[in-house]
Amino acid sequence: MKLELVGITKKFGSLIANDHIDLEVEPGQIHALLGENGAGKSTLMNVLYGLYDPDEGEIRIDGKPVRFNGPGDAVAAGIGMVHQHFMLVPVFTVAESVALGYEPTHPAFGIINVKEAHRLVEDVSKRFGFDLDPKAKIEDLTVGAQQRVEIVKALSRKAEVLILDEPTAVLTPAETDELMAIMRELAAAGTSIVFITHKLREVRAVADKITVIRRGKVVGEAAPDSTEAELATMMVGRSVMLKVDKEPPAPGPVTLALQNLSYVNDDQVTILERINLEVQAGEILGIAGVQGNGQTELTEILLGLRQPTTGTIELDGESIVKHPVRRRVDEGLGFIPEDRIRDGIVSKFSVAENLVLNQYRSSKFSRGLSIKPKAVLENAETLRDEFDIRLSDVTNPITTLSGGNQQKVIVAREMSRHLKLLVASQPTRGVDVGSIEFIHNRIVKERDTGTAVVLVSSELDEIQALSDRIAVMYRGRIVGIVPAHTPNSVLGLMMAGVPMEEAMQKEAQ
Numbered sequence: 450m451k452l453e454l455v456g457i458t459k460k461f462g463s464l465i466a467n468d469h470i471d472l473e474v475e476p477g478q479i480h481a482l483l484g485e486n487g488a489g490k491s492t493l494m495n496v497l498y499g500l501y502d503p504d505e506g507e508i509r510i511d512g513k514p515v516r517f518n519g520p521g522d523a524v525a526a527g528i529g530m531v532h533q534h535f536m537l538v539p540v541f542t543v544a545e546s547v548a549l550g551y552e553p554t555h556p557a558f559g560i561i562n563v564k565e566a567h568r569l570v571e572d573v574s575k576r577f578g579f580d581l582d583p584k585a586k587i588e589d590l591t592v593g594a595q596q597r598v599e600i601v602k603a604l605s606r607k608a609e610v611l612i613l614d615e616p617t618a619v620l621t622p623a624e625t626d627e628l629m630a631i632m633r634e635l636a637a638a639g640t641s642i643v644f645i646t647h648k649l650r651e652v653r654a655v656a657d658k659i660t661v662i663r664r665g666k667v668v669g670e671a672a673p674d675s676t677e678a679e680l681a682t683m684m685v686g687r688s689v690m691l692k693v694d695k696e697p698p699a700p701g702p703v704t705l706a707l708q709n710l711s712y713v714n715d716d717q718v719t720i721l722e723r724i725n726l727e728v729q730a731g732e733i734l735g736i737a738g739v740q741g742n743g744q745t746e747l748t749e750i751l752l753g754l755r756q757p758t759t760g761t762i763e764l765d766g767e768s769i770v771k772h773p774v775r776r777r778v779d780e781g782l783g784f785i786p787e788d789r790i791r792d793g794i795v796s797k798f799s800v801a802e803n804l805v806l807n808q809y810r811s812s813k814f815s816r817g818l819s820i821k822p823k824a825v826l827e828n829a830e831t832l833r834d835e836f837d838i839r840l841s842d843v844t845n846p847i848t849t850l851s852g853g854n855q856q857k858v859i860v861a862r863e864m865s866r867h868l869k870l871l872v873a874s875q876p877t878r879g880v881d882v883g884s885i886e887f888i889h890n891r892i893v894k895e896r897d898t899g900t901a902v903v904l905v906s907s908e909l910d911e912i913q914a915l916s917d918r919i920a921v922m923y924r925g926r927i928v929g930i931v932p933a934h935t936p937n938s939v940l941g942l943m944m945a946g947v948p949m950e951e952a953m954q955k956e957a958q
């Protein structure tokens with residue numbers, strides 16, 4: 450099916466999120482939408498999926514105008530969307546989830562039974578190379594597999610156009626490769642895909658056509674064989690440094706020391722095993738590893754969201770293991786969480802309020818029990834300008850910001866005060882290339898003022914670009930700590946559990 454968006458305009462108050470956007474998607478095409486944070490990509494997709502009514506413009510399918518009064522209409526017209534935050538029920542099986550995917554309230558669908566869904570999952574898995582067991586429980590699946598369930602759900606509703614809004618943000622590199630292979634298979638079978646991502650190498654790897662949006666307008670089309678630098682320039686409107694420029698570190702005394710730290714979860718599974726780590730003031734320690742090897746729990750233990758089962762945590766020589774989160778924050782710990790919606794923001798608060806969550810009790814922002822509104826507002830406006838947070842008004846709810854701009858709010862808040870220790874987990878997730886450059890430079894600057902930085906990232910490029918030393922985690926243990934210039938191949942072997950010496954020997958052969 451051929452899809453056309455013609456002159457789509459969508460306003461939020463005085464903000465024009467989409468300004469007369471034209472977009473054509475041919476059958477079987479992988480069409481990448483590229484644009485900075487807040488450019489209007491998600492808004493456009495929400496219009497296409499019937500979630501927003503456009504103020505102007507129309508959607509055409511095979512040349513005929515259509516009107517969607519909600520996602521049910523879009524689905525009936527053959528449009529499917531896989532959201533970043535899946536809405537699957539943990540205790541259901543894969544087949545049950547797919548069966549549930551039908552919208553029984555809509556006349557276009559009957560409810561299919563679980564048996565049919567079971568067959569469908571098997572068929573789709575075989576046809577497109579999905580690795581999905583219809584009987585598996587959702588809660589036992591990796592994020593990548595859960596995403597495949599969402600894709601099967603969309604296909605089971607006969608989607609001919611599939612919208613993937615930043616599908617790789619939550620995937621491991623291996624899962625990303627699998628998803629890209631699946632996208633190619635789907636496109637070869639005639640499904641069109643609208644693909645949103647900030648990762649330029651993915652765009653280069655799969656896109657047949659690339660449309661670039663800036664501040665709500667289409668600025669042009671980029672050739673699929675454009676270099677990353679060319680794509681970045683077109684997106685941001687200036688040239689972007691894709692490499693981090695930094696001086697060698699000047700490490701000071703040990704800021705963070707972990708000794709024999711172990712963590713056994715409620716199901717008696719050992720998640721962290723005898724972690725010993727030291728991070729000095731003025732250095733960035735990167736933690737590399739395939740997601741799910743204990744990194745998340747480690748960062749949560751550092752902040753105080755979880756208690757270790759055994760072991761000690763010292764900050765500047767003082768044990769903080771018994772200190773609650775609030776106290777650790779007051780003691781100079783900054784935290785950029787991997788799950789920004791759950792741990793990073795308070796959804797019902799404004800942008801300005803979210804920007805002082807870690808400091809609202811300080812005399813700068815409050816007097817006794819009352820907040821100083823002017824100071825909170827001024828702080829927000831300063832950080833907005835400094836961190837280039839794109840928004841219309843700092844008093845608006847944080848949920849009206851685009852995903853990448855919400856991330857920038859968290860980064861700005863955590864870096865707006867003097868820190869002893871910064872724990873940054875996936876700090877540039879969902880952030881555009883221009884802002885990645887900025888955030889990377891800020892992290893280096895933070896280091897250079899003497900902060901100890903623990904960086905967790907599933908992007909090996911990011912770990913290598915920023916770290917002074919790299920600790921590799923595998924199944925809850927530190928496999929080894931290596932210098933930043935360690936080759937990718939050695940890191941890759943260590944991430945698969947190969948001990949450091951052995952990995953280095955293999956590399957030397």
Ligand SMILES: Nc1ncnc2c1ncn2[C@@H]1O[C@H](COP(=O)(O)OP(=O)(O)OP(=O)(O)O)[C@@H](O)[C@H]1O
Nearest residue numbers: 461466486487488489490491492849850851852853
């Ligand atoms: N419900 C809303 N109310 C007010 N403004 C909104 C709302 N939703 C989006 N916006 C604004 O519309 C603009 C476009 O946002 P959108 O989410 O479409 O950007 P995006 O290109 O998807 O960005 P990102 O790459 O960060 O996800 C932003 O300025 C955003 O703040």
